[in-house]
Amino acid sequence: MIIDVLGDSITAGCGASSPDKNFVSLLRKKLGCTVNNYGVGGTRIARQRAMHYEYGNDHDFIERLPMMDKSADFVFVFGGTNDYAHGDAPVGDIDDNDEYTFYGALNIIVKYVRENIKNAKLCFLLPTHRLVEKYPFGENGCKKGGCEPLIDYVNAIKAVCARHGLDHIDLYGGGFTVTEENKNEYTSDGLHPNDKGHEFIADKVAEYVRKNS
Template sequence: MNMELTGKKINFLGDSITEGCCATSPEKGYVDVMKRKYRLTEARNYGIGGTRIAWQRIPSGEPKFDQDFCGRFSEMNPDADIIVVFGGTNDHGHGDAPMGTETDRTPDTFIGACHFLFSRLPNQFPGAIIVVLTPLHRMGENIPKGERGWLLRDYVRVIRDTAAFYGLPLLDLFETSVIRANDPEIAAMLTTDGLHPNDLGHEILAGEIGDFLKGLAE
């Protein structure tokens, strides 16, 4: 039986896109759009701009950027039917945690942070469905990062693989979303800056996430 979203309570853990950055008003961000469109009882926005999944080794100039997902997921309201996790673009963009190795399980590397977060969410929210989203395409996604020259798609691969390791549903926005801001024409149409969706982009993103959630088994 497919999921009925009406009446559901959803916690959204994310960065500036979840926060609603660059929408013309909070009501235009995808979280609020989803609450109205799918008649959610609660759509709790735990998006903080600039934040990453992994720890930051050298403190950022903007302290709020260092409120990583691993350090704050446990502060979310426990009364949730669904947890949506949407991050990783800032880990590539300006995080300083190394990629790490497949055996890492602590938040000081990106691989370790994904394992840390994805393994603990089901225990922290035992009655909730945990859903993971990959980052959207963006301008600058092919700028190499770190000693190995990691690209955004490498961070996406880690998120995919780690979600699969823990059996968590994955919406692969990097693969399927129409918001492909690495294309200048699409970036101009659906984003404000090649990363953050505009109002139309948030509307589209809300539909992509909602349709995916509705397709999950209840």
Template sequence: MNCLGDSITEGYKNREISWADKIEPLVRAEKINKYGIGGSTVSDYVDEHPMCIRYSEMDDSADFIVIFAGNNDFTRSVPMGEPNDTNTKTFYGALNTLLSGLREKYPNGKFLYVTPLRMWNYAHPKWNEFVEYDKKNKVGKTLKDYRDAIISRCEYYEIPYLDLYNEGLYGRTEKTRNAVYIDGLHPNDEGHNIIASKIAGKLKMQ
């Protein structure tokens, strides 16, 4: 199984242990390949290890491919573009490149795209204020706009998705945030357990 993502998949602030490490016994995978890099975006609008490029370097023999991405495209204000874009400097264009490329690379593979988690009072170094999922970024988009784009392209490429934007980790109050998050974005160990269970449940349906 290949797990492509950002700092959440990397296990940032959680001893580099993430949902990808915890899912192995749940799905009885022979091997888990973690391709999580902190700050990674889908688009190459910014030079942050873009997934629309580095997916091609993943293990060719994987039978399951999980993509968990989009938070950094929102925080780095990647332009949305249009649904049929091929320009990877836009979010739609990068999604089209990534998803069509994965379909070609793994013609018999099974896929799952995990939408971004909501952000709750998260202190991002490139924002002048705390980031909330419903605030607009520098190009006037909310995190939901990126989530909606992901679902649109997944449906086009017939790729199943898990909507963690709406069914992820709740953190509206300090108590609920502290139960599953480290900082309002990155899950703690229990948060990763919950995510692993949700992803495993979705994979078992395929």
């Protein structure tokens, strides 16, 4: 069995105390199979219209789709938190099909996987909670035109999954909460999971794979 995981810094392993404790590495151990990690820190699902002051051309998810193993049995897509925090693409509308809105980028990902990784079961992971979920103008004020709350991105992923008949793993409604008081329980910094948080995510994904294999 082969699993592809496309994501951002959380998928790359940020917050884990060592590479073998990030959720992708844990998946390999739990399932005993090949799990390809396509996580790149700072990246977003949707494409930027202008370079970000910190991340520049951040190699968005769509740009990286062709790098993925086309013989995969499962494809997991785990993103959205960076689109919320510092992406310049609007959430958009569910009928969008261009890479410069969040909805449009999601639809492109679905189309690509269905056409190019034909034997894979595609599943989205909803963003985990984070300490600040309602930035008025994005992280560090980078969204001058205002910022939709994280829940809007969560709901967009759910809506796209519903439209295309796809599953999602609810790490938002069914995951851990993050507050100032408990932020160190599951995260290292209020966003990136610590070892306990990565274990939580790995268990959720492993459970899904076992049920759908």
